Amino acid sequence: MAGILVYALHDDEGNFNKNSLGALSEAARLAAELGTEAAALVVGDVSDEGAQGLGKYGVTKVYRAKNVPEGLAQPIVDVMAKVITDDGFSYALFGGGLLGFEIGAGLTARLSAGVTMEVTAVKVADGKLVCERPILQDSEIADVGYVSEPGIIIGRLNAFDVKEAGGNAEIVDVDVELSEWSSKAELITRGEQRGADVDIEAADVLIGGGRGLGSAEGFDACEDLAGAFDNGAVAATRAVVDAGWYPYAAQIGQTGKTVAPKLYLAVGVSGAIQHKVGMMNSETIIAINKDSNAPIFEFSDLGVIGDLNKIMPKLTEAIKAKRA
Amino acid sequence: MKICVLVKEVPDAAVQKRIDTGTMRLDRSGENNLNPFDTHAIEAAMQLKEGGDLQVDEVVAVTMGPGSAQRALQKAVALGADRSVHLTDDALVGSDVCATGVALAKVLESESPDIVLLGQQSDDGECYTMGAVLADHLKMASLTQVVKMDVEDGKLRCERQAEYGYDTVALSLPAVIAVGDAINEPRYPSLKAIMGAKKKPLDTKSAGDLGLNPDEVGEAGSKTTVVALNPPPAKEAGEIIEDEDTAETVEKIVNWLDERKLI
Numbered sequence: 001m002a003g004i005l006v007y008a009l010h011d012d013e014g015n016f017n018k019n020s021l022g023a024l025s026e027a028a029r030l031a032a033e034l035g036t037e038a039a040a041l042v043v044g045d046v047s048d049e050g051a052q053g054l055g056k057y058g059v060t061k062v063y064r065a066k067n068v069p070e071g072l073a074q075p076i077v078d079v080m081a082k083v084i085t086d087d088g089f090s091y092a093l094f095g096g097g098l099l100g101f102e103i104g105a106g107l108t109a110r111l112s113a114g115v116t117m118e119v120t121a122v123k124v125a126d127g128k129l130v131c132e133r134p135i136l137q138d139s140e141i142a143d144v145g146y147v148s149e150p151g152i153i154i155g156r157l158n159a160f161d162v163k164e165a166g167g168n169a170e171i172v173d174v175d176v177e178l179s180e181w182s183s184k185a186e187l188i189t190r191g192e193q194r195g196a197d198v199d200i201e202a203a204d205v206l207i208g209g210g211r212g213l214g215s216a217e218g219f220d221a222c223e224d225l226a227g228a229f230d231n232g233a234v235a236a237t238r239a240v241v242d243a244g245w246y247p248y249a250a251q252i253g254q255t256g257k258t259v260a261p262k263l264y265l266a267v268g269v270s271g272a273i274q275h276k277v278g279m280m281n282s283e284t285i286i287a288i289n290k291d292s293n294a295p296i297f298e299f300s301d302l303g304v305i306g307d308l309n310k311i312m313p314k315l316t317e318a319i320k321a322k323r324a
Numbered sequence: 325m326k327i328c329v330l331v332k333e334v335p336d337a338a339v340q341k342r343i344d345t346g347t348m349r350l351d352r353s354g355e356n357n358l359n360p361f362d363t364h365a366i367e368a369a370m371q372l373k374e375g376g377d378l379q380v381d382e383v384v385a386v387t388m389g390p391g392s393a394q395r396a397l398q399k400a401v402a403l404g405a406d407r408s409v410h411l412t413d414d415a416l417v418g419s420d421v422c423a424t425g426v427a428l429a430k431v432l433e434s435e436s437p438d439i440v441l442l443g444q445q446s447d448d449g450e451c452y453t454m455g456a457v458l459a460d461h462l463k464m465a466s467l468t469q470v471v472k473m474d475v476e477d478g479k480l481r482c483e484r485q486a487e488y489g490y491d492t493v494a495l496s497l498p499a500v501i502a503v504g505d506a507i508n509e510p511r512y513p514s515l516k517a518i519m520g521a522k523k524k525p526l527d528t529k530s531a532g533d534l535g536l537n538p539d540e541v542g543e544a545g546s547k548t549t550v551v552a553l554n555p556p557p558a559k560e561a562g563e564i565i566e567d568e569d570t571a572e573t574v575e576k577i578v579n580w581l582d583e584r585k586l587i
Contacts, residue, residue: 098487108460109429115548142553145551147549185465186495193490238485248489293338306566311567
């Protein structure tokens with residue numbers, strides 16, 4: 001078959017990642033248009049029920065490598081490379097996420113394959129897939145095609161919607177001997193949560209804090225501002241979470257949460273793509289930043305160029321007064 | 325033990341980047357600079373060398389690119405690298421991720437490093453992929469987007485954020501590590517180091533020197549092709565307020581929010 005193979009990521013409890021499920025739905029749609037089939041690939045301890053259930057998203061087959069651990073890319077490259085080669089898949093598709101980048105990149109080298117990343121849409125042209133990839137801070141969209149098979153497609157976070165269509169999938173258990181170098185990395189702990197367990201997904205108003213806050217103490221002003229609204233909470237960028245300024249549970253973007261509050265008020269956030277993909281569907285976006293060239297102003301409804309340390313406390317007071 | 329650090333010259337952050345629609349490649353004619361993420365990779369290499377947990381004899385900066393890319397190597401050397409290798413050849417022009425991986429893997433093979441460090445992304449391409457591509461070619465353990473790295477029992481103990489939180493991974497050497505900008509605070513080069521950078525050994529290599537087949541690199545070796553370039557869907561430009569009088573600015577924001585019933 002000349003189908004599309006999708007890697008389906010799961011957590012330690014066996015729950016599949018939403019972006020992987022979106023990729024399955026997208027692969028099923030594209031396969032139908034190409035006149036071929038879509039299949040999923042899972043590794044680790046996935047139950048029969050769990051694997052078959054992926055059929056719901058339109059894949060007809062689920063390859064399962066039980067002896068291969070989930071969570072690190074290189075062993076999964078071994079499995080996918082073998083399945084793609086043995087069964088003649090034309091494309092490998094990944095939902096947004098870090099592991100997909102690493103596996104897709106590994107396959108590029110292993111199979112001498114073309115790779116396109118941060119893909120926001122895939123279309124069929126002359127019986128082949130063409131990817132839309134935004135480039136240069138999303139100022140242009142490149143249509144990227146493949147000159148040979150297989151082609152590797154790495155989606156942007158939230159690019160593909162989850163759609164339930166089909167029924168059960170057939171499970172194909174595969175046994176793959178891992179490369180010597182694929183076993184040289186050991187996952188010691190996975191998915192460690194750092195900092196308080198805060199809930200940002202239920203908030204109507206989110207104050208998103210970035211590196212421009214200057215220090216962990218800068219988040220005090222964010223919390224004051226969030227408190228001035230009804231049902232407000234504070235979110236953070238990856239940079240400040242990595243720096244230990246704010247809890248991981250509050251992080252938005254590629255390796256964090258995706259949110260869509262009524263109001264997203266970004267303070268000291270530059271607006272890197274990895275952050276943007278996690279909050280761009282907010283109903284209203286306001287940005288306060290002293291750098292007039294910050295990319296966040298490109299997708300804000302209201303942009304305020306100025307010193308957040310001066311503006312935030314006064315804004316908090318004014319909103320409290322207005323609501324009083 | 326030898327560490328190779330991959331560096332790249334990218335258009336300066338202040339330069340408005342554009343694609344040359346004749347070649348469908350990035351116009352690199354403006355002001356260029358060392359990719360900011362690579363300065364963190366160099367710093368990580370220097371900390372491994374100075375830390376003493378590993379016996380690091382040499383840090384080698386490696387780049388692929390046109391003649392001007394030597395400036396990126398000079399900056400890397402000013403930041404502490406002992407010498408540098410410049411892979412440059414007209415045959416390499418137009419390489420995609422796949423073809424770039426083939427070429428860089430060859431130049432790294434010629435150095436036989438124990439550790440390869442690089443920035444997790446370049447400011448221009450933002451592909452995030454080169455570390456994992458090279459690890460597969462070089463048959464080395466690998467991890468990308470690393471924000472903490474320590475030496476423990478001769479292994480690299482690394483931390484990074486993945487889909488479900490922070491992962492801790494121990495890697496045996498040799499290994500390829502792509503680092504994020506949270507991993508360290510890069511040092512500033514001393515004036516003496518900047519002046520001395522040009523005196524450190526620089527080795528220039530062509531595709532032929534490395535035994536690269538012209539069919540596997542450059543445009544010929546690329547497996548992707550940009551078939552069209554389109555503007556993104558038009559979005560209504562937002563309002564902009566420049567803060568001159570903060571009381572007035574705040575009043576404007578509050579009114580704006582109030583009009584939209586967001587207070």
